[in-house]
Amino acid sequence: MASEFELSRNITIGQHVPTGSFIHRLDPRIKLLVFTILVIAIALNTSYVGNALGLLLSIYLFWASKIPVSYGLSGIKPAIPFIIILAVLQLIFQGNVFSGGKVFFEYGFILITSESIRLVIVSAVRFVEIILLSSVLTLSTSTTELTHSIQSLLSPLKKIKFPVHELSLIITIAIRFVPTFAIEMEKMMKAQASRGADFGSGEWWRIIQRTKDMLPIIIPLFNIALSRAEDLILAMESRCYTPGNDRSSYSVYRAIGRDYLVLIIGLLFSALLLFYRFPY
Amino acid sequence: MEPIIALENVSFSYKINENSTVSVLKDVSFSIFPGEYVAIIGHNGSGKSTLSKHFNGLLTPNTGEVWVKGHNTKDDSKKLDIRKGIGMVFQHPDNQIVATIVEEDVAFGLENIGVPRQEMKQRIDQALEVVKMSEFRNRPPHHLSGGQKQRVAIAGVLAMQPDCIVFDESTSMLDTFGRNEVLQVMRKMNEMGMTIITVTHRMSEAAEADRIIVVEDGKIVMDGKPREIFKHKEVLMQLQLDIPAVSQMAEMIHNQIPTFSKELIHEDELIDEVKRVSKVRSGEVV
Secondary structure (H helix, E strand, C coil), X not given: CHHHXXXXXXXXXXXXXCCCCHHHHCCHHHHHHHHHHHHHHHHHCCCHHHHHHHHHHHHHHHHHCCCCHHHHHHHHHHXXXXXXXXXXXXXXXXXXXXXXXXXXXXXXXXXXXXXXXXXXXXXXXXXXXXXXXXXXXXXXXXXXXXXXXXHHHHHHHHXXXXXXXXXXXXXXXXXXXXXXXXXXXXXXXXXXXXXXXXXXXXXXXXXXXXXXXXXXXXXXXXXXXXXXXXXXXXXXXXXCCCCCCCCCCCXXXXXXXXXXXXXXXXXXXXXXXXXXXXXX | CCCCEEEEEEEEEEECCCCCEEEEEEEEEEEECCCCEEEEECCCXXXXXXXXXXXXXXXXXXXEEEEECCEECCCHHHHHHHHHHEEEECCCCHHHCCCCCHHHHHHHXXXXXXXXXXXXXXXXXXXXXXXXXXXXXXXCHHHCCHHHXXXXXXXXXXXXXXXXXXXXXXXXCCCHHHHHHHHHHHHHHHHCCCEXXXXXXXXXXXXXXXXXXXEECXXXXXXXXXXXXXXXXXXXXXCCCCCCHHHHHHHHHHXXXXXXXXXXXXXXXXXXXHHHXXXXXXXXXX
16 A cells, blocks of 8 residues: 555666676767667568567577566556557558558458458567567666767757757756655655545546646646746756756767677678568 | 845735735845854744745845845846856755755756856765765655655755855744754854855754744844843734743743853853853763
8 A cells, every 4th residue: 555655666767787898888979879770770671580689689689688577568568558559550551551562361341361361470479579678778777878869969960050959958857856856745645545535546537537636746846846836947947057058068978899890790780680681 | 245135125025916915025135244153033024935935036125235245136138157156955855856855956946047067066975975975866755754855955055155044944844853954064064154044933053053034024123142132032922922941941041040141152161161160071070
């Protein structure tokens, strides 16, 4: 019962697992870049062999970063219903779009071909690969490193007046305040519960009722968020924050040999997935 | 001596809507000089926080002028210079930390004013050393206690090397231990030559200062040394203020033993006075 209110303990954003492995010590910008390219390559590859390779690579990366694969699997668990629903929908409705290959089953508008089965299997595996890859990324990189990399990778966009630093500051502040608000919400739930409010005891399908139950928490939480934001603005302004100003940067990353090596391997692998015509 | 902050006939009112305003500061004038340790006291709603926000141009007066190191706070082009000179620490330790790692938060202000990286590192080391938070430099702020967070916030201001730091009720959210930590840092910085302005409603904290300014209903009603101010117990009581516990105790003893001085404001003074009156020295009864 008490654990119902312990929100701050379950925060998993940026669940950084420091093992000090080779992957952890890579330049985070390179990691983020290679990750992005790999995800694109995987998303565009439609072959069995290509995706099997992708899956092997994701598992290898877990091994290389000395993080138990179970961490990645726990990330897949909540996605399983979506994967299944997606697979069923694709199986039923996509047969006429991906109509190539052998026809296995035909009834009314339902058409199951070897191509549509390929689509179903490949998309499910793809899902798993991408979840595993992003788990490796977030488990081996701290949120600070990630926001810095985003800022650094997007910095060419400054030329077209894209507010790169502002964006990364927004992400940083959002992450910074997640635990604060979790603690706040915990207090609020306890305060409301001690006055007889009832959360989460309604059946799960009564969505409207359950949403209404949350209102006495959500509204004060918004209120607090706004007043905190106001305080934060004053504090930032007092420390000379001026949007669009030229700033210096405290954390500097320098890519070394192994980072470039990883970048090249990543690019080659992605090129393989993107351009090589796998037989299956 | 050139004052670091000078207020000339400052009046300020908050606008509630088109037709009505609430007047908060009424024709306030005073100066603060380099190296001073000033406490601004007043009950809730007396205007002391609004006053403190005028010191670095967060608010600008409706009439009158505020001069900071010779710059008018209404001059937008000087805003950065003014804020570089006057640092500010606020009430909620949580609401002034921007980054997810302690040292990055200290770096935030330095990044804003474009300090080169090498110098930044050095300044961060120093600032964290002064507030004794060096060992926590790689921690996320939400794992720190209130007093520790507040010290991080102070380090963030300190690293910018301002001439003056304004503490806007910075100890009111802290427990006794956290408060003492912050007070120690304040005293240390003042000894290093920094001008300290602390806004508080805690009399024992105000007694630490060299000068007290009492604010009531947007006006300065008293301005002087703590000992002078705390002599006027009746006036302070009328302003819903108090005198430090030490002074209260001294007065109670004075009522019993007239030779016992009632004008005491520090703990060690109280101990010395007890020793003097009871003629106890170095543990021996004379």
